[in-house]
Amino acid sequence: MQMLLTVKLLMLLTAALNFFLQAIGYTHMLQLNSYRTERYRKWCRENDEKLVNVRHLLPFLCIPAIWMNGRVPEIALYATAAGVLLLTALLNLPKKAKKPLVYTARVWRVLFLQTVLFLLCAIPCFFLSAPRSVGFLGLFSTVVWLWTGVANFLLTPLEKAIANHFVKDARRILAAHDDLTVIGITGSFGKTSVKNFLHALLSVKYNTLKTPASFNTTMGVVRTVREELRPSHEMFLVEMGARQNGDIAEICDLVHPRYGIIASIGEQHLETFKTIDNIIATKFELADALPKDGCVFLNTDNAYIRQKAQTLCVPHVTYGAAADSDADWRASDITVGTSGSSFTLTAPNGESRRYTTRLLGLHTVQNLVGCMALAYTLGVSLEDMVYPVKKLQPVEHRLQLLPNGYIDDAYNANPAGFRSALDTLSLFPMRRVLVTPGMVELGERQEALNEELGGYAADKCDVAVLVGEKQAPPLKKGLLDAGFDAEKLYVAKDLADALRYVAALPPAEQIVLLENDLPDNY
Structure with a gap:
């Protein structure tokens, strides 16, 4: 018994x-x-x-x-x-x-x-x-x-009650900082990079707080306010993410930004947004929330932002890095190499200066120009930006140039960011290898967009390694339909298999782009 x-x-x-x-x-x-x-x-x-x-x-x-x-x-x-x-x-x-x-x-x-x-x-x-x-x-x-x-x-019900308590406490803390300048940062991609770049530039002159890592939800901002905001802080940089309409308006209602940056708009999170129009409207909730004496900085290299800017009634400043850009702030003469990038920045008053950075990619330079424009507006001179721009480090897994010939762009791929990374890869005068599983969270357009990107990648890389048999077919079709050599295309079982294949390639000087890494729930 x-x-x-x-x-x-x-x-x-x-x-x-x-x-x-x-x-x-x-x-x-x-x-x-x-x-x-x-x-x-x-x-x-x-x-x-x-x-x-x-x-x-x-x-x-x-x-x-x-x-x-x-x-x-x-x-x-x-x-x-x-x-x-x-x-x-x-x-x-x-x-x-x-x-x-x-x-x-x-x-x-x-x-x-x-x-x-x-x-x-x-x-x-x-x-x-x-x-x-x-x-x-x-x-x-x-x-x-x-x-x-x-x-x-x-x-x-309990979680909502707890959240409401924390939000009220954060509002109380922010109300006691009436001299705090809040800057909202949003975009379909590049938000965290913009936040980090702007933090480095403003820290030259101000005691600046930023939301940590990828804290970009209402509760992430609430936690930052309750745990990190101090009376000595002069600037507060708030990354604002969204998966549905109203998400950014909710964060703005909490922190009341005076300035904003809309860095990008693209077909990301279509699974929840459903349409690109919903994404545009949600990102511009930041502009709608600014006071009359505020200002939003817009990347008009982005077609969606450029079109929206034409009818925007809110005070705004434009920036860009495209060759044909007519933005208020422009980057030109951009060069990219294995050690980073350099460019010439021109201000609205005609003042210009050459800058060197360890960062890679056209859209990275675009982001940097927007940050420099806002920093200049807040009193940081072009001269004072030379050193922080030179010392900027890429955000981990975002076009991060690694010492072993790899470009790590594994975080959160989206169509526009994917294209920009491919453009960066194409600038290298050596064997160019693309390793990617494609993109997810694109709703009904997912297969079509992956096929389009396969076609776009065809003349940007010399070897294509597609990760995952489930995700690979649309990318593979796009590559082959665009004339890519089938003998230089490999479908890997997983990332480990892909890296083994790359390591076994015939010896040659090469650069390897790791584009996107599927989240654990895929």
């Missing part, structure tokens, strides 16, 4: 261990989907191969035990179930992720509640007959993804 009880308890403990390890993985996916139950549910529907596999369905083997009453010794049923659940737990040990789970207080609340829900169902199984105990425990252990979604849904 004692042995039977011990094995039964062991089964329950292994079930709890298996549940918790799987719950960590599904909570990670929930976090990557912004804790939005509908997006998490959509991820579950579209990634059924990640739910229906051996790692997650092993406990399903326990369910038939319900109909084995009296046919198998109880201790054998419990021991078998414990073994199956332990094996499942070992198969679901957390793996290294590109963007690891951040163990925030909210994550712990989701983990705690779903564990409680599971135990409320699992513990009664302890008092059932052996077949029913094993069978129902197996069933509950098979649908861990469901517990995660249910827990998140049930926590929604």
